[in-house]
Amino acid sequence: MPVIYPGQTIGIIGNDQRAYMLALKAKEMGYRVAAIVTPQMQNTSFARLIDSQIDGEFNDYQTLVQLGEVSQVLTYTNELLDETVLEQLAQHYYLPQGSNVLSVTQDRYLEKVFLSDLNINIPPYATVVDVDDIQDAIDSIGYPCILKPIQKGYGKQYQRFIQQPSDLENIEAALELGTYILESWIPDAQELSVMVVKTEDGECVTLPVIENEFEDHRLKMSLVPARINQDVATEINRLAHLIGEKLDYTGVFGVEFFLTPAMNIYVKRIMPTPHATGDVLTHTLNFSQYEYHLKAICQLAVGPSRLNNAGMTLGIQEAQRSLIQTQMKIKPDWYFNLHNVTTNQQIGSVTATGQAIQPLIDNYEAADLY
Known part of the structure; x- marks a missing residue:
């Protein structure tokens, strides 16, 4: 495929913060942006940024065709899109990400099989379709464990943490979605992630390892460089390259x-798009994950990453609005990213950078943000 140069149009399939950030970076680089605008996206920051708006829904093939007709390259930020629809789209329009990756990442079982075939360490697991399977699986992998639908995308209300035999009471009611995965819970684990850039010719560039903290299934904090030793970082980079x-x-x-x-390393999951955990790299790396993504899909030169300083990013919730507004008046060196991506949803982040991690943590704690 030819190189996609600034001035041409990038079609973005998605309506989340990643789509918005990708569109911002594309505009900054000189590209035009086209996107599907659902009714929920009207009058949002994202909608106002778009040069060519296509009305419709993401999984409607004819709507996607309209987007393809006005774009030189297509990309998606929603990892739960219909794989078969995207496969059909990729036959006629340039979609560098392809659709095959979604068959691996949308199904927890297939994802684990993919990783196991590469001899990559994953948490012990078993497939479950009825109550007897749960007990057999627990006999094998033990407590504590977590029950999850085999298909990703369902909310936390469809997951069940099982810590002891009494937690199995009325467990049959939790199996309404069919097949599940029962997975060992990894206690006291440090959560890490790495973003990888893969070019059209197969070159892989790993970005610095990120340390994350989640709260109630939601990303609370990301920091870089991760507080790990060099041996761990080297192994994580090896695994990321292999994948x-x-x-x-x-x-x-x-x-x-x-x-x-x-110091045991387990792969938790694969994320087939730029991800919120990588946003901490925006103000700490030579290029953000979004610019790397655009370079890769447009076939521009992709070079090595360079970490310029330490950084820590906190997610902003609606309940923190007044606290954040106060900090915006007194913190000239913090990076604030506050916007409405979709209606009735406030998403944002704040990033602080410096020479070391601990002072950044101390400053957030002093501001009652962490």
Whole structure:
């Protein structure tokens, strides 16, 4: 495929913060942006940024065709799109990410099989379809464990944490979605991630390892460089390269890891798009994950990453609005990213940078943000 130069149009399939940030960077680089605008996206920051708006829904093929007709390259930020629709789209329009990766990442079982075939360490698991399977699986992998639908995309209300036999009471009611995965819970694990850039010719570039903290299934904090030793960082980069080599994909993707106190590394999951955990790199790296992604899908030169300073990013919730507004008046060296991506949804982040991590943590704690 030819190189996509600034002045041409990038079609973005998605309506989340990643789509918005990707569109911002594309505009900054001189590209035009086209996107599908659903009714929920009207009058949002994202909608106002778009040069060519296509009305419709993401999984409607004819709507996607309209987007393809006005774009020189297509990209998606929603990892739960219909793979078969995207496969059909890729036959007629340039979609560098492809659709094959979604068959791996949308299904927890297929994702684990993919990783196991690469001899990559993953948490022990079993497939479950009825109550008897749960008990058999627990006999094998033990407590604690977590029950998850095999298909990703369902909310946390469809997951069940099982810590002891009494938690199995009325467990049959939790199996309404069919097949599940029962997975060992990894206690006291440090959560890490790495974003990987894969080019059209198969070159993989890993970005610095990120340390993450989640709260109630939601990303609370990301910091870089991760507080790990060099041996762990080297192994994580090796695993990320191995996964990247085997994925049929072009662009930025992410891999999440568990690191136990005994220094055992488990792969948690693969993320087939830029991801919120990578936003901490925006003000700490030579190029953000979004610029790397655009370079890869447009076939521009992609070079090595360079970490310029330490950084820590906190997610902003609606309840923190007044606190954040106060900090905006007194913190001239913090980076604030506050916007409405979709209606009735306030998403944002704040990033602080410096020479070391601990002073950044101390400053957030002093501001009652962390």
